[in-house]
Structures are given as C-alpha cells and as structure tokens.
Amino acid sequence: MELMAYRCRTCGKLTHPKRLVCDVCGGRDWTPEPLAGEVTLLTYTRVHNLPEGIDKAYLDFGIVEFANGVRVTGQLGLKGEAHTGMKLRADVDVVRVVQGEEKVGFVFREL
Numbered sequence: 242m243e244l245m246a247y248r249c250r251t252c253g254k255l256t257h258p259k260r261l262v263c264d265v266c267g268g269r270d271w272t273p274e275p276l277a278g279e280v281t282l283l284t285y286t287r288v289h290n291l292p293e294g295i296d297k298a299y300l301d302f303g304i305v306e307f308a309n310g311v312r313v314t315g316q317l318g319l320k321g322e323a324h325t326g327m328k329l330r331a332d333v334d335v336v337r338v339v340q341g342e343e344k345v346g347f348v349f350r351e352l
C-alpha cells in the first residue's frame with residue numbers, strides 16, 4: 242500500500258492530499274509521486290477521545306515532514322517515547338474500520 246503526493250505540472254509545487262487547484266499557480270494538472278520513506282517528527286499529541294472505528298483507549302498522532310518537504314499527519318506506532326526531531330519511517334496501514342470498511346493512513350514507526 243502506498244499513499245501519494247501530487248506535483249503540480251505547471252509550477253512543481255508538491256502537495257498532499259491532492260487539491261483541485263494549485264494554491265501557487267492555479268494549475269489543475271497533477272502528477273502523483275509516492276510518499277514514503279524517512280520522515281522527521283515535527284510535533285505530536287495524545288488523543289483520548291477517539292472517533293468511531295478505533296478500538297483503543299488512546300492514540301498518539303504526529304505531524305511529520307518528508308525529505309521532499311511535504312508535511313502530513315498520521316498515527317504514531319512507537320515502542321518508546323516520542324520526541325520532536327526524531328527520524329521515523331512512514332508506513333501505510335489500516336488506521337480505522339468504519340462500518341466494516343477499512344480506512345488506510347500513515348503510521349509512523351521507529352526506523
């Protein structure tokens with residue numbers, strides 16, 4: 242499983258998730274690029290009041306930055322403690338099950 246970033250064919254701006262219109266140049270044509278590999282943890286938080294489809298007492302969420310500059314949110318699946326600036330690996334996994342349908346998203350784990 243893979244999630245994509247989208248590069249504007251006019252100006253080269255890279256974004257995730259996909260937009261209809263580029264916020265830099267107004268372009269509407271995008272080329273998908275795999276969004277994977279090593280990320281840097283920018284910030285994180287623990288959430289105790291979780292939405293439907295997550296059968297856990299709490300989850301840790303982080304905002305990370307890929308080497309290409311794209312920033313995304315996702316779940317943290319760490320064995321140890323999180324700290325800002327740490328290098329993590331971006332995996333794509335099932336993160337919720339809503340009415341029997343599996344939803345995928347990023348899970349960030351130790352390298």
Ligand SMILES: [Zn+2]
Pocket residue numbers: 249250251252253254263264265266267268
């Ligand atoms: Zn553009």
